[in-house]
Amino acid sequence: MLSTVEMSRLTMAGSSDNLDEALRLCANLGNVHIKPYSGSTDGISVGTPHPDADDVSTLLAKVRSVNSVLRCSNKEGPMSSKKVKDAISGKFPAKVDSITEVIAKKSDAEAEISKLTERVAILTTIAPLNLPVELMTEIASVDVYLGETSKASKATQVFGELSSRVEMHVAENVIAVACQGKDAAEVQMALGELGAKSIQIPSGKGKPSKLLEQASKDIDILEKTVADCDSEMQTWSQSNGRMLMAVQEHLERESEILTGHTLCATSAHAFALEAWLPTSEADKARSVFSKVSSHLTIEAFVDDHHGHGHDDEHGHETEYPPIEYDTLAATRHASLLTNLVGRPKYGTIDPTSIIAFTFPIFYGLILGDAGYGLVIMLLALFLKSKIGHDPVGATASRILMNMGIATFIVGVLTAEAFGFVIEKWDAFVWLYEPMYSGTKYALQDTVFIEWFGLSHTYLPFHRAGGALQDYILLSIYVGCAHLLVGFIIGFINVFKAHGIVPAFFEKGSWLMILIGGSGHILRFITDSSYDTFEGSMWSYTVIAGVVCLIIGLAVYEGFGWLGGLIMGPIETFGLLANTLSYLRIMAVGVAGVKIAEIGNEMGFHGMADSISSGDYIFAIALFFLWIGVQVFALALGLLSPSIHAIRLHFVEWMGKFHDGSGEEFKPLGGRSLHVEGH
Template identity: 25%
Template sequence: MITKMKKLTFLVYHKEYELFLQKIRELGVVHIVEKQLGEMDDDLQQFIQKRVLYKNMLQNMYAWADKQPDETIYAEQSADVLTKEYEELQVRIQDLNQQLPAISKDIAQMEMWGDFDWQSVQRLEKAGLYVRFYTCPEKEFDEVWVKEHNAIIINEQGGVIFFMTVTSQAVELERESLRLPSLSLSELRQKQAKTEEMLVQAKDALKAFCKKNYRTLEKCSIQLEGDIDLLKVKRNSREMAEGVVVLLEGWIPEDNQHEVQTLLDNSSVYYEIRPATREDNAPIKLKNNAFTRMYEVLTKMYGMPDYAEFDPTPLVAPFFSLFFAFCMGDAGYGLALILLGFFLKKKMPESMRGMMNLVITLGVFTSVIGTILGTFFGVNLFDLELPDQLKQFMIVGKIGETTYDKQMLLALIIGVVHICIAMLVKAIGQTVRFGFKESLSAWGWLLLVVGFIATGGLSFFKVISEDVSTWAFIVIGGISAIGIYLLNNIHRNIFVNIGAGVWDTYNMATGLMGDVLSYIRLYALGLAGAMLGGVFNQLAFMVNDAAGPVLGWIFCGVILIFGHTLNIAMSCLSAFVHPLRLTFVEYFKNSGYNGKGEAYKPFATVKK
C-alpha cells in the first residue's frame, strides 16, 4: 500500500534558515519539493561532477585495494589532494605501460642485428666512414654491393637478408636505409627490465595508496552527497518579504507527523500541514508486509505508482512467484534455490539478505508447483511408485482423449485470471479517481469478459442449461454494450462514443487474445526445463553403463552436477525475465498502471 502523505509548508527567518535546515536534515523525514529552476548553477554542477569523479575513483580504488581497504580515516586529508595523488599514480602507470610496447618493438628490431656496440659504429663515422643498415629479400640481394660498398651480411631469416655497408663516401643503395634504435640490444633489455620493475613499484604504490586512503575518500564522498542535498534544498527555497523570510515546501509521511510537529513547535517557524490530495504530486513511500516488501524491487524497476493509484506490489508478489515457479517447473530446482538462498544469506552483507529471502521464497513456490507439475530434477514423479494420494494432486498428461496438455490449459487459465484481475483493478482505480460515471467503459469491459467466461464455464460443465446460458450472454452483452458504446464518456456526443467504442472493441479483441496467448510461455519454459533435465539424466546414466562401475559413477556424477547446474542457471534467467514481462506488459497494460510517481527521498544526513 501507499503511505499517506502530509503537505508541509513553513516560513523561516533568514538568519535561522541554516540552523533550521540542519535540524530538518537530522530528523530525516521531510521530502523537499523539487522546483523547476532553469539551468543548474555552477556550484551545483561542480559538486555533481566531483560526485561522479569520486564514485569512479572509489570503484577503482576498491579493486586496487583487493576489496580489503584499511578502516582508518585521515581527517586531515582533503579529497582534492587525494584525487591529485591518485591521478599522478595512474598517469605514472599509464606512461610506463606505454613505454613497454615501444621498448619491445625496439628489441625485436635489434635482435635481427645482434648485440653490437654503438660506440664502435660512432668511431667508424668519426674516422670518415659511412655506415648504413639495410634489409631486402634474399632474391633481390646484389653481390655487387659486397665489392663496391663493402656490404656485410649480418643475418638471414625467413628469406630476408639483413646487411650493412661501410663506405668512404656517402653512397645510397636503391633502397632506403634503416633507422635503428640508439641503444644496443643488451641496453634495451636492461631498459625493459628496469621499466617492468618500475611498473611493478608504481602498481604497488597505487595499491598501498588505495588501501590507506579508500575510507578517507569515501567519507569525503559522503560529505559531498550531503552538500549536494543541502544545495538542492536551498535552490528549492524561495525568499519572501524582501529576503527577510524563506519559504520551503515538503512532504512527510503521516506516521512521522508528530515528531515533525514537535520540532517545528520548538522552533520559531510558521508552518502549515495538510493532508495530500489525489491531485497532488506527492512522493510515494510503499508500506507492505514482510512478504510483499520483498517484491517492491520489481515495482521500482518499472516505476513508482502515482499518489492517486494503487500500489501494484500486493498483486505482483503472488503472481510473480507463481509465474516464476511455473517457468522453473521442477521441485528439485526449488530445493536447490532454497539451499542456495540460505547459504548466500550467511555470506552476503546485511543489505543483500532481503534479496536472499526473495530467492528462498521463490524456491519454496518452485518446490510446491514443481511437485504439482510432477518433476524432480528432470525425473517424472508420476511414473514413480508414489502414493496415489500424492499423484492425485499432480497435473500431468493430456485432457481426456484430446491432444491438449493439462499444463498448457492451466497456464492459459492462469493468464485469463491474471488479466481479469487487472481489468478489475483498472475499473476500481478509475472509479476511485474519477467517479463511477467516468469509469462505465471499464466496468462494461470487465462485465463482458468476466461474465462471458463465467457463463461459458458454467454451461460447459452443465451447471446451467443452454437456454439459461443463451439469455445470460444476451443480458450481459446488452448491459456491457451500454457502458462500452454509449456511456464510455458521458461528456461526448453519443455518435462519437459509438465510434470510440468500436475502436476499443477492435483493440480489446486483438489485444486480449494476444495477451492470453502470451501466458503459454509459462508452460513452454517449464516443459523445456523439464525435458533438458531429463536429457542430462539419460546421458549421465548412459555414460555410467558404458564406462563401468567406478569411472561410470564418476562421469555420471559430473554430468548430473554440471548439467543440472547449467539447467538451473538458464531456467532461473528465463523464469525471471518472462514473468517480469507478463507483469510489466500484460498486467500493467490491462490494469491501467502508469508507474510515473516520484519516490519518497527525505532530506537526511547521508550515511555510508
C-alpha cells in the same frame, strides 16, 4: 499495505536568518521532501548555497573517488554521528589524501605498464632485425619503414629493381626499408603489395634486444609498485573502510543541507519553501518548524479532481505528492520490482505486496524442480553472505530466496528433481504414495472436472506427462485470475479518481469482456454441444462489454466515436492475446523439463550403462556431459522463467491499472544507513 504513505503539503516562510536552521531541522526530521522553487517573481530568486558547501563538496568528491576504487563495505552497522564528526575534524581527511596518492601512484604505474607492454610487443617483433634503433630514427636524410608480413620471403621479388635504390633488411616476418624521400611512394606501394602491417619505430638507442631487456625490467619494477599499492589499499580499506562509508554518508547529508538553499525561494530578508511530508508526522513537524518560521501550514493532500478531462479543460495538471511505499516488512523487497516500471501514481493501489507473492509463484510454476529450487536457495544464502550488508544486495537475495522456495515447493508437488521424476524412488515412496492416494479422486464428481476439465489434476502433478492438458488449462486459468485482479484494481483506481461511471465504462467493460469471454470459451471446451457462436449469458456479456468499451474509449478516453468503434473490437482481441500469453507458464516449463530429461537420458543413464559394460572412459565423458547439461538447464532456469514471470506482471497485468508516474520520495539529507544519531 496496498496503498502508499499519505502525504501532506508543508508551506513555510520566515526570516532569511533562519533558513540554515530550517534546512537542518528538515534533515533532522528525516521525512521532508522539498520541492524545488522554479518561480520567477521580481525580488524573489532561488537561494544560494551556504559558504561552507564548497569545502564539504571538495572533501566529498575525494571520499567518493576513493570509495569508487576501494569499494568499501560496512558489515558492522552504523557508527555514531559524534565519532564521524570527530574523524572529519581530525586526521581522517589526511588519511583520505594519503590513500588518494597511493591510488594515483597505482594508476600511473598501470598506465606506464600499458605503454611498456606495447613497447615490448614492438621490440619483440623487430628484434630479429638486430638493427640499432637510432639507426632507424636519427638519420634525417632517409625515410625508414618497418612492416610485418607473412610474405617477407617475397620481398626481393616484389621490390625488383627498387632494391638497388633502397636499403632493405628482412628477418623472419619483418621488413625494414630505408630510402630517399623520392622513393618513399614506391616503397609504400611495394609494402602494401606484400600485405605488410606498419610498425611504429620505438624510441631509444641501442639494439632492440637490449631495449627489450630494459623494458621488461621496468615492467617488473612497476608491477611490484602496483602490488605494493594494492596491498596498501587493502590494508587501508580494512582499517578505514567502515569509517569511509560513514563519512561519505555524513558529507552527502551535509552537502544536501548546505545546498538546500537552491530549493527555496529567497528575498533580501525572507525565505519560503514548499515540501511534502508523511501526514502522520504533521504534528511533530508543526511543533519543530514553528520556532524558525513566521508562516507555517501543513495540509493533508486531497485530490478533488473527479471529472475526466479536468486537467485539460483548465490548462493545468494536478500536482501529486511523491511516493513512499507503505508495504509490510515481509513484502517490502518487491518494491525493487515495482520500481522497474515506476512507482504507482499517488492515490492508486500499490501492487508491491501482490507482486511479492505472485512473482515467485509464477517463477516456481515455470521452473518447478525441487533440485534446482534447493540450488537457488543455496545461491541466495551465498549472495546474502557476500552482499547482504547492502540494502540492494539484501533485497536481491531475498527475492532469489523466495524464487527458490517456490521452485522447490512446486518441484515437490510435481515429483521432479534435476529433471528426474522421483515419485518411484525408494527414498520418496513414503511421501508420494499417500499424496497420490489422497488426491487421485479428490476432484472426482466436482465442478473442477465438469466445468473446468481438470481430469488429471492430482498429486504428484506430472506436467510434462499425463497432466499436460491440465497444465495448459491451469496456465490459462491462472492468467484469467491474474488479469481479473488487475482489472479490479484498475476499476478501483478510476473509481477513486473519477467516480463510478468512468470506472464502469473504462474498466468495468473489460471485466465484462474477460468474465464473459472466459465463460464462453470454457463452455466451448468442456461442453461438446456448445457452439462457437452460441447465444448465452456469456456471449451476451461479451457483446455488452464491447459496447461499453466503445463508449468508454469514445467518451472518457478521448478517442471519439469513430475511434471508439474502430479500437473497441481491436482491443478486445488484444485481451485474448494477453490471456493466451500466460501459456508461456506451460510452454517454458515443459521445455525446461525436456531439456533436463534429455540430459539425464544421454548423460546420466548413458553413464550408468557405460559403467555396467566396463567402458569407464566413456562413462567419464558422459558424466561431464550430464553435469554440463544440468548447469546449462540451471542457468537457463534462472534466466528464462525470470524474464517470462516479469513480463506477465509488467506487460500483461500491470498494463491494466498501473500508471508508473509516481515520483520517489526523497527526504532532505537522505536516509541514514551508516551513521546514527543525526
